[in-house]
Every structure is written in C-alpha cells, then in structure tokens.
Amino acid sequence: MRIAIGGLFHESNTFCRPFTTLADYERDRLYPGEAMLAPLRGTQTEIGGILRAAEGLGIEIVPTFYAWAWPGGPLTEECFRTLLERLTEALTRAGPLDGALLQVHGAMVAEGDDDPDGTAIAAARSCLEPGARLGVTCDFHANLSPLMVSSCDLLVGYNTYPHVDLAECGEECATLLVRALRGEIRPTMALAKPPLMPHIVRQRTEDCPMAELMALARAAEREPGVLRVTV
Numbered sequence: 001m002r003i004a005i006g007g008l009f010h011e012s013n014t015f016c017r018p019f020t021t022l023a024d025y026e027r028d029r030l031y032p033g034e035a036m037l038a039p040l041r042g043t044q045t046e047i048g049g050i051l052r053a054a055e056g057l058g059i060e061i062v063p064t065f066y067a068w069a070w071p072g073g074p075l076t077e078e079c080f081r082t083l084l085e086r087l088t089e090a091l092t093r094a095g096p097l098d099g100a101l102l103q104v105h106g107a108m109v110a111e112g113d114d115d116p117d118g119t120a121i122a123a124a125r126s127c128l129e130p131g132a133r134l135g136v137t138c139d140f141h142a143n144l145s146p147l148m149v150s151s152c153d154l155l156v157g158y159n160t161y162p163h164v165d166l167a168e169c170g171e172e173c174a175t176l177l178v179r180a181l182r183g184e185i186r187p188t189m190a191l192a193k194p195p196l197m198p199h200i201v202r203q204r205t206e207d208c209p210m211a212e213l214m215a216l217a218r219a220a221e222r223e224p225g226v227l228r229v230t231v
Contacts, residue, residue, distance in 0.1 A: 001058075001059045001060065001098045001099075001178065001181060002059070002060045002062055002094075002095075002096065002097050002098050002099075003054070003059050003060065003061055003062065003097065003098060003099045003100065003101060003174070003177070003178075004061075004062040004063075004064050004091055004094050004097050004099070004100040004101070005036075005047060005050055005051075005061055005062070005063055005064065005066075005100070005101045005102075005103075006063070006064040006065045006066055006087055006090065006091065006100070006101075006102055006103070006124070007036075007046070007047060007065075007066040007067065007068060007102065007103035007104070008065075008067050008083055008084070008087055008102070008103075008104055008108075008117075008120045009067065009068045009069070009103055009104060009105045009108075010068075010069050010071070010072075010075060010105055010107075010108045011071040011105045011107045011108070011139065011141065012071070012072070012073065012074045012075065012107060012108050012109035012110075013071065013072065013073060013074075014073075014074055014109055016072055016073040016074075017073050018072075018073055019072075019073045019074055019075065019076045019079075019111070020069055020072045020073055020074065020075045020076070020079060021075075021076055021078075021079050022076075022078070022079045022082055022083070024069045024070070024072065024079075025067050025068070025069045025079070025083065027069075028068055028069045028070055029066065029067065029068035029069070030066075030067050030068075031063075031065070031066040031067075032065055032086070032090065033063050033064065033065070033090065034063050035063075036063050036065075036066040037051070037063055040066070043167070044164075044166055044167045045103075045166050045167060045170070046103045046137040046166050046167070046169055046170035046173075047066065047103060047170060048166075048167045048170065049166065049167030049168060049169060049170030049171035049172075049174070050101050050170040050171065050173070050174045052167065052170075052171055053170070053171040053174040053175055054174060057174065057175065057178045059174075059178060062094045062095075062097065064087065064090035064091050064093075064094055064100075065083075065086050065087045065089075065090040065091075066103075067083045067086075067087075074109040074110055074111060075108065075109070075110040075111065075116065076110070076111055077110060077111040077112045077113075079110070080108075080110035080111070080113065080116050084116075084119070084120055084123055087120065087123070087124065088123050088124070088126075088127050091124060091127035091128070092127050096129060097128060097129070097132055098132055098133070098181055099128070099132050099133040099134065099135065099177050099178075099180075099181055100124060100127075100128060100132070100133075100134050100135070101134075101135045101136075101137070101170075101173060101174055101177060102120070102121060102124050102134065102135070102136050102137075102152075103136075103137050103170070104117045104120060104121065104136060104137070104138055104142075104148075105117065105138065105139045105141075105142060106138035106139050106141070106142020106143060106144060106148065106157070107139065107141055107142055107143050108120075115145045115147055115148070117138075117142070117145070117148055118145045118146075118147030118148040118151065119147070121134070121136055121147070121148050121151040121152050122147060122151040124151075125151045125152065133153045133154070133177055133180050133181055134151070134152040134153050134154075135152065135153060135154040135155075135156070135173045135174065135176065135177035136148070136152045136154065136155045136156070136173070137155075137156050137157070137169050137170055137173050138155060138156070138157045138158075138230070139157065139158060139163070140157060140158040140159075140160065140161045140163060140203075140205075140231075141161075142157060144191060144193070144230075146191060149189050149190075149191045152189075153177070153180060153187055153189075154173055154176050154177055154180070154187055154189075154228075155189060155230060156169055156172050156173040156176065156228055156230060157169065157230035157231070159205065159214060159217075159231075160205050161203050161204055161205050161210070162204070172228070176227060176228065185227060187227060198210075213231060214231060217229040217230075217231050
C-alpha cells in the first residue's frame with residue numbers, strides 16, 4: 001500500500017504586512033521529496049505522527065513536498081502558485097498511489113485566492129487515480145470551507161489549544177485512511193458552520209466554554225457510525 005505524504009502550511013493574517021513570499025518558506029521549512037523525512041521523523045508534528053503510524057500499519061510512505069512558514073501576511077500569488085505547482089508535480093511523479101496524506105493549516109490566504117487550502121486539497125485530489133483516498137490534517141484554527149471538505153475523504157483537526165496533539169492528529173488521520181483503504185470503514189463527511197465567532201482569549205480547550213464543547217465532540221464520537229468530530 002503506497003501512501004504519499006506532503007504539506008502546504010500557513011496561518012495567514014490579512015491585516016498583516018509584508019506578504020509571505022517563497023523566501024520565507026526557504027528560510028523556514030521547504031523540503032522536496034525524501035528531504036522531509038529526517039527533520040520531521042520523531043517530531044511532535046503531523047508528519048511525525050504519520051511516520052510513526054506508518055511503522056505499525058505496514059504501509060509504504062512516499063514523501064512528495066513539504067512547505068511550512070511562520071504565520072504572517074497573505075502569500076503572494078507567485079509564492080502560492082509556485083508551492084502548489086511543486087506539490088502537484090511531486091504527487092504526479094510519485095506514480096500509482098493508493099492514497100495520500102496532506103498537512104494544511106486551514107487558514108491560509110493568498111493573493112487572488114481566498115481559499116488556497118481548498119485549492120491545494122482539490123489539486124492534490126486531481127493528482128490521484130480514481131479509487132485512491134485522500135486524508136487531510138488541519139489546525140484547530142482552520143477556517144474550513146466546503147471545497148476543503150468535499151475534496152478529501154478524511155479531515156482530522158487538532159483537539160487542543162494550546163496545540164499539543166499535532167502528532168496524534170497525524171497518526172489518527174493515517175490510521176483512518178488505511179482503514180478506509182482496507183474496506184473497514186466507508187467515511188463520509190459533513191460540515192456545519194454555526195453563526196458564532198469565538199473570542200481568542202477564551203479558546204483554551206482546558207477551560208470553559210471550549211472544554212464543554214470539546215466534551216460534546218468526544219461524546220458524539222461514541223455514537224454508532226461516528227469516526228471523528230473536528231471542532
């Protein structure tokens with residue numbers, strides 16, 4: 001079972017300047033192919049969790065392209081298009097794949113594209129053969145869009161803020177993807193966006209009101225047929 005892994009990650013602030021450029025990614029984390037394995041293996045990151053899960057799942061990991069930059073202004077159009085092209089080219093070169101796992105933030109903004117995460121997930125999907133599965137991890141502060149949800153088979157977000165479960169998130173997404181490929185589960189997704197805007201200083205998942213909300217999510221996961229709830 002061949003599973004590609006990759007990432008295109010940024011938390012954008014539209015009020016922030018300067019714009020995020022390719023130079024920012026080159027300074028932070030820009031890993032083509034197998035170059036991503038050594039710095040991410042054994043880390044408490046989503047990819048670190050995926051690699052950890054792969055050892056027990058008996059799957060072949062195919063590293064493609066990984067780009068991560070610190071939060072900042074929106075990506076320039078050139079930056080986003082360059083990164084997206086590198087990701088899709090790497091996925092295409094990877095050859096026949098049973099599935100792919102992609103790490104995004106979910107709050108990326110780019111010049112000319114208000115939903116670049118959705119664009120990236122849809123582009124990754126287009127690189128896969130019919131029948132292949134696509135799993136996506138996202139940040140607790142993702143702004144999920146219908147395109148993001150409809151373009152993948154699984155979307156698993158962090159359960160904690162401050163974020164301490166990145167690796168567990170990656171591990172869970174990888175496990176669910178393999179279970180789907182083995183025919184053990186048939187995941188479908190639904191997106192609900194209530195008209196609420198949480199206050200940034202009241203988002204700690206150990207405190208109310210978020211603690212109560214996360215408890216409701218965990219309770220929902222105990223219902224028959226519910227695999228995962230991402231808040």
